[in-house]
Amino acid sequence: MDSLFSKNFSYRAWFYGVGLICVILLPVYASASGQHNLISFGSLIMCFAMAAVSLNLILGFGGMVSFGHAAYLAIGGYTVGISVYYGYNNGFLHLLLAALFAAAFALVTGAISLKTKGVYFIMITLAFAQMMYFAFISLEEFGGDDGLIVDNRSDFSPFLNIENDNILYYLILAVLIGMVYLVYKIVNSRFGAVIQGTMSNEPRMQALGYATYQYRIVCYVIAGVMCAMAGVLYVNYANFVNPGDTSWTTSGELIFMVVLGGMGSVFGPVLGAATFFIIAEYVGDLPEIGVYWRIYFGPFLVLVVLFARSGIDGWLGRFIVPPEAIRHDMIRASGKKRFLATLIDVAILVFLSWLLIVLIAPALMELPDQSHHRHLIMIICSYLVMGWVFYNHFILPSTARQGSVGKIMTGLRVVSADGRTMTAGQAVQRNFGQLLNIGTLLVGYIGCLMDPKRLALHDDLAATRVVERGNDDD
Amino acid sequence: MDYILLVTQLLNGLQLGILLFLLAAGLTLVFGIMDLVNLAHGSFYMIGAFLSATIAAITGSFMVGLVLGIPLAFLVGSLVEISTLRTLYARNHLDQVLATFGLILFFDTLVHLVWGPVGVAITLPDYLDTSIRLPGDIIVPTIRLFIIGVGLLVAAFLYFLVARTRMGMLIRAGASNRTMAGALGVDIQRLFTLVFGMGAALAGLAGLMATSITTEATIGMGNDIIIQAFVVIVIGGIGSIRGAFVAAIVVGLVDTLGRSYLDQLFKIFISDQNAETAAPAVAAMLIYIMMAAILFFSPQGLFPPKTR
Numbered sequence: 001m002d003s004l005f006s007k008n009f010s011y012r013a014w015f016y017g018v019g020l021i022c023v024i025l026l027p028v029y030a031s032a033s034g035q036h037n038l039i040s041f042g043s044l045i046m047c048f049a050m051a052a053v054s055l056n057l058i059l060g061f062g063g064m065v066s067f068g069h070a071a072y073l074a075i076g077g078y079t080v081g082i083s084v085y086y087g088y089n090n091g092f093l094h095l096l097l098a099a100l101f102a103a104a105f106a107l108v109t110g111a112i113s114l115k116t117k118g119v120y121f122i123m124i125t126l127a128f129a130q131m132m133y134f135a136f137i138s139l140e141e142f143g144g145d146d147g148l149i150v151d152n153r154s155d156f157s158p159f160l161n162i163e164n165d166n167i168l169y170y171l172i173l174a175v176l177i178g179m180v181y182l183v184y185k186i187v188n189s190r191f192g193a194v195i196q197g198t199m200s201n202e203p204r205m206q207a208l209g210y211a212t213y214q215y216r217i218v219c220y221v222i223a224g225v226m227c228a229m230a231g232v233l234y235v236n237y238a239n240f241v242n243p244g245d246t247s248w249t250t251s252g253e254l255i256f257m258v259v260l261g262g263m264g265s266v267f268g269p270v271l272g273a274a275t276f277f278i279i280a281e282y283v284g285d286l287p288e289i290g291v292y293w294r295i296y297f298g299p300f301l302v303l304v305v306l307f308a309r310s311g312i313d314g315w316l317g318r319f320i321v322p323p324e325a326i327r328h329d330m331i332r333a334s335g336k337k338r339f340l341a342t343l344i345d346v347a348i349l350v351f352l353s354w355l356l357i358v359l360i361a362p363a364l365m366e367l368p369d370q371s372h373h374r375h376l377i378m379i380i381c382s383y384l385v386m387g388w389v390f391y392n393h394f395i396l397p398s399t400a401r402q403g404s405v406g407k408i409m410t411g412l413r414v415v416s417a418d419g420r421t422m423t424a425g426q427a428v429q430r431n432f433g434q435l436l437n438i439g440t441l442l443v444g445y446i447g448c449l450m451d452p453k454r455l456a457l458h459d460d461l462a463a464t465r466v467v468e469r470g471n472d473d474d
Numbered sequence: 475m476d477y478i479l480l481v482t483q484l485l486n487g488l489q490l491g492i493l494l495f496l497l498a499a500g501l502t503l504v505f506g507i508m509d510l511v512n513l514a515h516g517s518f519y520m521i522g523a524f525l526s527a528t529i530a531a532i533t534g535s536f537m538v539g540l541v542l543g544i545p546l547a548f549l550v551g552s553l554v555e556i557s558t559l560r561t562l563y564a565r566n567h568l569d570q571v572l573a574t575f576g577l578i579l580f581f582d583t584l585v586h587l588v589w590g591p592v593g594v595a596i597t598l599p600d601y602l603d604t605s606i607r608l609p610g611d612i613i614v615p616t617i618r619l620f621i622i623g624v625g626l627l628v629a630a631f632l633y634f635l636v637a638r639t640r641m642g643m644l645i646r647a648g649a650s651n652r653t654m655a656g657a658l659g660v661d662i663q664r665l666f667t668l669v670f671g672m673g674a675a676l677a678g679l680a681g682l683m684a685t686s687i688t689t690e691a692t693i694g695m696g697n698d699i700i701i702q703a704f705v706v707i708v709i710g711g712i713g714s715i716r717g718a719f720v721a722a723i724v725v726g727l728v729d730t731l732g733r734s735y736l737d738q739l740f741k742i743f744i745s746d747q748n749a750e751t752a753a754p755a756v757a758a759m760l761i762y763i764m765m766a767a768i769l770f771f772s773p774q775g776l777f778p779p780k781t782r
Binding site: 059065067109112115116117118119120122123124126127128130131134135137138139140248249252255256259292294295297298299300301302305306309371372375376379 | 505513561567569573576578582584586589590754755763766773775
């Protein structure tokens with residue numbers, strides 16, 4: 001078993017590898033199980049993943065906080081929509097035109113925006129996107145406010161026929177992989193080095209003789225064109241384009257996808273986009289309270305910003321504790337005690353939920369179905385439960401108590417491998433690891449049984465150890 | 475040209491400008507002093523409107539709604555500052571934008587949950603629900619004049635507060651050098667909460683004012699106007715109340731006059747039909763074009779902050 005638990009083993013590589021295989025096989029699974037909507041859901045995610053990857057190029061690697069990136073999605077979308085409206089279905093023409101329009105728009109707006117810094121840059125990119133938004137709204141001929149239905153997909157004959165959803169899916173996947181690879185190449189090129197250098201210290205790069213302004217504009221244009229390509233594919237998937245895609249909330253969501261996935265990580269934004277849509281889709285589909293999914297999503301966003309800035313890609317990497325600082329003298333907890341601790345935590349959670357349900361059920365009966373007050377009570381209850389989980393698994397372990405209630409009761413504590421209390425970052429990573437354990441149907445716990453050090457996936461990721469309480473010397 | 479229409483539109487523009495100023499004043503203070511980009515400012519605008527409208531509906535008095543709703547908006551603002559935004563001061567602008575974006579999503583949904591999907595209607599008292607005949611046969615709704623009056627009063631009060639009082643002195647000290655002011659014994663944290671609450675109260679007032687014209691507080695009503703308020707403070711120079719005032723009036727006038735007169739201007743140059751298609755689009759974009767142009771020539775706005 002030394003390969004799985006050797007130093008060089010990378011959860012990140014495994015995760016991405018398995019993820020890619022799943023994505024490739026998704027249409028097979030979808031047609032086998034008859035869940036055709038999975039294919040369009042996957043296409044949607046991948047289109048926005050492309051947009052996020054392109055935004056990451058300027059945001060994560062160039063430090064340019066563009067709050068108007070959604071405009072390029074709409075530029076790509078409307079290029080296809082309007083071309084098809086006039087009967088031009090050639091896909092290559094669409095790509096070419098979208099690239100030209102996006103490049104022109106990025107060149108003009110970038111030339112103005114990049115003169116400014118900081119919050120002025122955020123606001124001016126937002127202003128340009130708003131201009132596009134109002135421009136699209138006023139296009140009465142092309143649907144105006146209501147958007148434009150695109151009844152023909154781009155025609156890539158004789159190479160591809162994307163009227164077939166599966167073929168479109170694979171086309172989008174191929175373009176996405178191409179874009180990730182492109183960003184990877186750009187970032188590791190000399191050009192990319194200049195862009196990243198400019199992010200960390202522009203005056204120094206200028207002193208070294210680089211025309212940073214020109215470099216940044218070129219980077220800005222590349223990102224814009226990439227995003228417009230995403231827009232072209234997005235419209236082909238959705239058969240519909242509307243000005244709402246340009247609104248500033250979409251731009252905000254794109255930024256969030258980048259940050260959630262991991263800024264400055266080439267692949268991170270893909271994960272960010274996937275997580276965003278999966279949360280939106282599954283929480284949004286809950287009975288009764290689904291329409292209020294944003295009441296969970298908003299605070300989630302705040303928490304990610306406050307505690308988890310490294311993003312999912314960062315969580316997938318091991319937390320590094322210097323080898324010489326690792327303490328080997330701590331008494332490891334037995335699997336039996338750990339299981340008991342988990343059992344207590346689960347029991348508390350179940351009891352709390354049960355208590356709330358018993359308490360509020362009569363009140364809920366009084367209220368009419370579908371009334372917003374009924375939903376308000378349900379959501380407050382869900383907040384109480386989640387607040388408890390957050391307190392028990394995140395706050396408590398990263399304070400002097402060093403463990404959830406279950407661990408405290410069984411005389412265990414969770415510490416960083418160097419014997420200190422976990423940092424907030426480690427706590428996030430540990431909980432993320434637990435989610436992976438659960439998500440992979442407890443595969444992560446197998447490590448705990450096989451590994452002589454009793455390290456499960458989440459402990460290995462966050463560099464934490466579960467040890468006996470008692471005779472602690474700190 | 476029809477001068478009655480012109481004067482009416484000027485007054486409308488002025489009134490929009492005043493509304494924008496009420497929003498922008500809080501925004502620019504918070505930015506100037508705490509260096510915080512607060513997208514959620516529009517949420518206070520909405521919450522202020524909902525709270526005031528609800529109180530007005532319960533008590534049956536518009537003025538009670540006004541007098542009680544504004545302190546409540548102050549309270550909500552202070553609570554948000556203490557619970558969340560305080561931790562964001564030391565973060566970069568990207569973090570602030572994202573976190574306050576999250577707050578918007580939260581508040582929009584919260585209002586939906588508490589008040590339901592339909593808005594809350596507000597009824598104007600009889601003495602405001604009339605029109606006043608100005609010299610030259612110009613008829614203006616009283617409420618618009620009321621808004622202009624209240625806004626100018628607030629502007630004067632803010633000027634007095636910042637330039638003439640001890641608290642204003644502390645605010646200015648905090649704006650120019652926060653660390654030094656703290657070292658000299660100013661309770662910066664309390665000052666920040668106070669200023670933030672004040673900004674929220676002003677936003678709430680603006681929300682109520684806007685609601686009294688549209689007659690209904692609606693979910694997400696802050697999300698469009700907050701962007702315009704950001705245009706105002708960027709044009710005015712972030713951190714400057716004077717800049718915010720000038721820019722708010724200019725933006726209000728340009729936006730309103732653009733919507734009513736741009737097509738006539740275009741007709742001079744292009745065919746009538748084209749002018750009528752193009753004008754509304756350009757009118758909607760006008761303030762953003764103006765902002766881009768101003769930033770192009772003066773990247774820090776019209777009244778750039780002197781220190782920092």
